Amino acid sequence: AARNFNATVVISLLQPSPEVFELFDDVLLMNEGSIMFHGKREEAVPYFEQMGFHCPPRKDVADFLLDLGTNKQDAYIVGSNVPCQSAEFANRFRESSIFQKTLKRLESPVEEPLLVPDVTPFRLSFFEDVANLLRRQMMLTSRDTTYLMGRAVMNIVMGLLYGSTFWQMDDSNSQLILGLLFSCAMFLSLSQASQVPTFIEARSVFYKQRGANFFRSSAYVLAMSLSQIPMAIVETVVFGAITYWFGGYVALADRFIVFLVSLFLCQMWFTSYFFFLSSVSPNLTVAQPVMMVSVLFFMLFGGFLITKDNIPDYLIWLFWIDPLAWCIRALSINQYLAPKFDVCVYEGIDYCTTYSETIGEYSLGVFNLPTESMWIWYGWIYLFAGYFVFVFGSYLVLEYKRYESPENVAVVENDDDGEASADLTAYSQMPATPKGVHDHEKVIEIQDVDDVMGGVPTISVPVKPSGRGISLPIALAFENLWYSVPMPGGKKDEEIDLLKGVSGFALPGTMTALMGSSGAGKTTLMDVIAGRKTGGKIQGKILLNGHPANDLAIRRCTGYCEQMDIHSDSATVREALIFSAMLRQDANISTAQKMESVEECIELLELGPIADKIIRGSSTEQMKRVTIGVELVAQPSIIFMDEPTSGLDARSAKLIMNGVRKIADSGRTIVCTIHQPSTEVFNLFDSLLLLRRGGRMVFFGELGEDSKNLIDYFEAFPDVKPITPGYNPATWMLECIGAGVGGGHAEAGAQPMDFAERFIVSDQKVLMEEDLDQEGVLHPSSHLPELKFETKRASNPRVQFQFLCLRFFRMYWRTPTYNLTRLFISVLLGCVFGVIYQSTDYSTYTGANAGVGLIFVSTVFLGIISFNSVMPVAADERTAFYRERASETYNALWYFVAGTLVEIPYIFFSSLLFCIIFYPSVGFTGYITFFYYWIVVSMNALLFVYFGQLMVYALPSVAVASTLGALFSGIFMLFAGFNPPAGSIPTGYMWVHWISPPTYTIAMLVSLVFADCSEGSTDGISCKSLQNAPPTIGDMTLKEYVEETFDMKHSDIWRNAMIMVILIVVFRVLALVSLRYINHLKR
Structure with a gap:
């Protein structure tokens, strides 16, 4: 190029x-x-x-x-x-x-x-930029069929739920009429929040392309905004039509059109707002809390949960800037000023005589809404103007502000400037252990008696003795391995072979490299040998010291260093090593010996300077050493390593592989996949298994001094160009075989030949078969008993429980972004609700509804925040859990128990902070009631946290869990018993009401505060008569109104508490089942 x-x-x-x-x-x-x-x-x-x-x-x-x-x-x-x-x-x-x-x-x-000629900054005109960007965005959206189907299903399902739940509601009940309008505006508008992660993800591409002057920032913002319109129109029409006609609103075309236009403008306002939020936020971690808090304010000041006359004067400006308030105002006026409601007498009640208003004006006045139709236009103008304000704001932010930071920056220090540099210096000076046999090394011989008598030489393996707890030397052998998986897009029984008849062995004290071109099956072969494959069909033999290997033996006697360096990154390096040693070394080894092995591992891998530092934030090279250390300290006999030098520079790669060489010389069997190693790194290996594309063998055997055996093998073929002096043998051999079929370095004019076929008829294969066909390798030996383990895991249940609890509590203490955030949100929400509701009179009709709405919103919002906050934390730990479960480190039961216990103190403390501020600020009284209120709020948060963990354990990703969680949350909110009230939920949907967890939390909290009035008593707010109630309500106390309308009874508190406990237990049992039987790590 x-x-x-x-x-x-x-x-x-x-x-x-x-x-x-x-x-x-x-x-x-x-x-x-x-x-x-x-x-x-x-x-x-x-x-x-x-x-x-x-x-x-x-x-x-x-x-x-x-x-x-x-x-x-x-x-x-x-x-x-x-x-x-x-x-x-x-x-x-x-x-x-x-x-x-x-x-x-x-x-x-x-x-x-x-000389570069003068050119314009952009090649295309503004409108050409907009057209191209709009075309690209529409193409990307149309190709994301999962996203489109998800939104379509969500709209139709929720539209049918809302419409059927509010089916042909009572026109005289303004709470139901406005309740459905509020729900419609909320759903369509706030569902746009799901696009914030997509907007932020697309921003990095924008930065790159805008930096290269692909297009103008203004064109990008305009195109992104216009691309949202078609989907918004479709969603508004589909969802709006279902809810409007199912709900029984005024059957006039002009009213229906006003309904749709108002919802569409409100949805576009929120789309532009969330796009602006994603532009101005440095990352998703900042955007999500801001989004959640802003959503809370939009809900509270929308004019339904708390009416205008109940909002304190110093906060009324929030009501006037809330787009939901403008939308609901327009929707309400559109309904109640229709001819149907412009009458005095309605359902036998003369509103003009009693209230000097028509029923429409009276119904609007109950929620302190204006009665002039011009407010519909005012609402449209506000929403339309707000849309363009946020679009313009997004342009300014994207044009003049970049949230870009350099990646992989290394801090340079002098060699004598501190521990970090000392670590690198000492590690770089660690010499490569010679592969020859020294006087102080002992030799393990794997031999067949008959072979010895016949003069066949034995296989001698140099092993350098270790100070403590040396693992049993184990020879790994595999013969004629085939691995097949279903053909993608093929017929039901059609399969493709990824490995075809692969054989080989790896001996104690040696390093064996698995190499080949991309797609040759290196990692596949290692996963098959290590027992890590979760699917497909395996044929052939895998043996340990000549005995057939079973799954438990492989998992207990091997270590697997994954390429991705997965750890519980809140632990220190030393804690990670201790955790592995205590749980994976045999139970009959003393704690002192296990701790000594940890210190030896730290010394061997030169981890001392970083041993007491948290893993999170370590460099790539340090993470590789930690990964090796975690497996090494478990004292495995065989260690598998997948691309241990990936992502490292040449110097760091050499340092890592020098350490691996030392591990091999301690008597362990090392099997390692590696891609394009340097000459120095390649020469550290003893043996090589080379694969070509398609999973066929090209070479297996010892490399020899400076890879002499390998070079001699390939140079023996007349059509192979000899290696030039100074050339890397690893690179040369891959070039010799090309993609697996002769080429690359073949002589000009020579007939290319399949190197896999050449190996089949070569002396090298004969030598491999002779080495394989020995006692202790392919056949059992009387000197080497079969590996058998009495227990599935090395440590006992008490140790597993102890160290898992210790790790979880340390992790939570060292994760301030999770725990401090929820403590801060608890305090913030307590203050917000306290400020807004401090002067609310709960004895009035609107005040009573505002009070129930307050409990509803605070409870559900705290629950949803708990649900969303725990999922990333649980997902991060799940990756480490999968790695540790594969090596039988511990029982999933004790991981589950530790994860259950660690949440309890944090949830009860954060809930206490919330209640201390919230409870007296909003006007609730009573010390005993406060105690019960705190317990119920804590149980609610605990339930949602456990529900979030269940979603993460059961589903493949956080994105899927969040999407499904949003659907469940919407259903929970709809059928919680507030909007619509429990007494108005259709009989056919009552079962959903009864299985919705917030039903019981809200019922307990509402009945504790508003339904605690014993018979004949006049004390307390619950015993007061309801003021300013509509004539359809009649005269009743606050307790009677709450129990009759919302079906939240004080006598049901203990029943509801027991149901909540049962729901918590059910969620935890399902989480345990998911941990035990579901594994989303596919190999």
């Missing part, structure tokens, strides 16, 4: 292979912020050789350059007076002729053809 398009290309690389390095024209070598060299690639090595360094044969040039200026450069020094620090290299370079030539070139005038 650089040559064909005459383009300037600048690339930074972590581990450039020789063939990639040779593609570059210039090299810029940096260390600690200083330029050590910048010039032609061919000049780099001669430049440093003149300085007194020598690049050894078979050493990758890129690796050689990366080692300069570090503690590893001593191996290349051949001269005197060589620089050591990066600053010294930089000074030498500034004095060099190469740098002087660069300066001279920069100072010379630029040639005419290289």
